[in-house]
Amino acid sequence: MKKIHIIGLGLLGGSFALAAKKIYPELEITGFDSDSGNLDLALDMQLISRGLAVPDKDTDIVILATPVDTLFALLEKTLDQVGENTLVMDFGSTKDQLCRQMSQHPKRQQFLAVHPIAGTENSGPRAAQADLFDGNVMIICEMEKTDVHLKGMAYEIFDALNLRLRFMDPKDHDLHLAFVSHLSHATSFVLGKTVIDKTADERNILDMAGSGFTSTVRLAKSSPEMWGPIFLENKSNVLEAFDSYIEHLTAFRKKIAEDDIDGLKADMREANRIRDILDFKE
C-alpha cells in the first residue's frame, strides 16, 4: 500500500490519516475537504501531504468521511475517477440505503461499506486523534460484494490499527445503531436544549451541574452537519427508537406521579444491568 486519499478531513478522516501515517511512515496521504479552511488546516497539520480535488489514478484506497447524505453521489463520482485497482470505502453511520443504492453499480466490487465505532463529540481536523480507532470495532457490511484483493488491503490496515472486525447485514446495522448510537445522540441534543431553554439567562445555574449532567449531555456538542443527515437517512429505525424511548419515559414518569417507589426501583434495577453489559465489554 502506497497511497491513500481521504475525502472529509474531520474527526474520522483526520484520525484515520494520523493513525495510518504512524503505522506506515512511507504511505502518501492525499485528501480533500469541501471546506477550504479545513483543507488548509489539514495541510498545515500535515494530516495530508497534498490537497487534491481528484485522487491520483494509482491511489490504493479512497476513504469517504463526509456526512451520510453526500456519500452516494461522492462514491459514484470517485469510482469514475479512480483506476480499477482502487478500493473506495465510506465511514458512514448508516449503511442500508447506500448499499441498496450501490447494489447494481458496475463497480460495486470496488466499494467496501464500513463503519468505525469510534468518535468523540468534537469535529473538524483539530479533533483528529491518532489513537481514535485503537481497540474499537469496525463494522463491515456486505463484504461478499467486494473484490477479495481490494478488501484484503482494507483488512490489513484495519488490523494494523487494532480494529476488531464485525460483519453485519446493512439492515441489522442500521436498526441496532439506531438504539445504541443514534438514539443516545438524539437524547443528548434534546436534554441539552431542554436545560438551556429552561435556564436561559441563568448561565450560572449550570454551575450546579455535576459530572453526571456533563457526561449525559456530552454528545449534545456533536456536529449538526453530520447528525442531521444520519437521523433522516435512518429515519424509520430512529423513529422506532424514539417511540420506544418516549414510551419508557412516559411509564417512568407515571410511576413518579403515582408514588410507585417499588416500580421505579424495579425499572432502575433493570437499567443497572447496563453496568454488567458495559463492564463485560471493557
Add this chain to the structure above:
Amino acid sequence: MKKIHIIGLGLLGGSFALAAKKIYPELEITGFDSDSGNLDLALDMQLISRGLAVPDKDTDIVILATPVDTLFALLEKTLDQVGENTLVMDFGSTKDQLCRQMSQHPKRQQFLAVHPIAGTENSGPRAAQADLFDGNVMIICEMEKTDVHLKGMAYEIFDALNLRLRFMDPKDHDLHLAFVSHLSHATSFVLGKTVIDKTADERNILDMAGSGFTSTVRLAKSSPEMWGPIFLENKSNVLEAFDSYIEHLTAFRKKIAEDDIDGLKADMREANRIRDILDFKE
C-alpha cells in the same frame, strides 16, 4: 474540631470521611450504616475508627448521608441524641421538604442543609474517593437559620476540602436540580432500560456501543435506593422537567418524521451551546 460522626457510609459519606481524615489527621471519625455489611467494610477500610449507633455527645459535626426519604426522622432522632454544641447536616439532593419540616424544630439552629454537587455512578463504601469534593460546589440552604458558631465549623471544613460555597433558597435549589441533575439521571435510567429491552438476549449488540453511548448511559448505573426517593420527594419539579423534556423530544421527533433538516440543525446548534456553557465552567 475533634470528632465527626457520619451516618450512611456510601459514596458521599465515605468520601467525606476520606477527605476529612486527609486534611485533619488527628480527627476522630465515627460512623454508622444501617447495612451491617457496609458498616463492617467501612471499619475494615478505616473510613471510620468506630461504629456507633448513637454519636458521642461531644461530636462536633454529624453528617447524614442516607437516602432523602430517611433524612427527617434521622435528623430529629440525631438532634435528640447530641449535645447543644453539635452541628447536624444532611447531604440530600432535595432540600425544600426537609427545610419545611424542620422550620419549627426547637433545635433548628443546630441543623445546616447542604448539598455537595459531587458524585459518581458508583455506590457503597468502596465507591469512596478522597478527592470527590475537590473543586466542586457545595450548595447551602437557609444558612441564616443556623447558629453562627456551628456553621462556622462546617464552612472551615468545606474550605479545607476546596469546596466552593453557593447559597440558595431551598425551592430554587430543588427546581434547578430537577433540570440539571435529576432529569439527566432519569433520562439515563430510561435510555439504559430502553436499549436493554430492545437488545434482550443480544448482549453482543452492545459491542457496537461506542464511547458516546457509554457516556450518555453512565448514570443508569446509579443506586435505585438513593434515586427513587429523590424523584418522589422532588416530584412536582421532576415532573415539570419530564414534561418539558418529552415535549422537546416530541418536537425533535416530528422534525425527523417530516425531513425538516433545517429545523433539526437549528435545534442541534442550540444544543451545541452547552459546549460554551460547560467549557466556561471548567
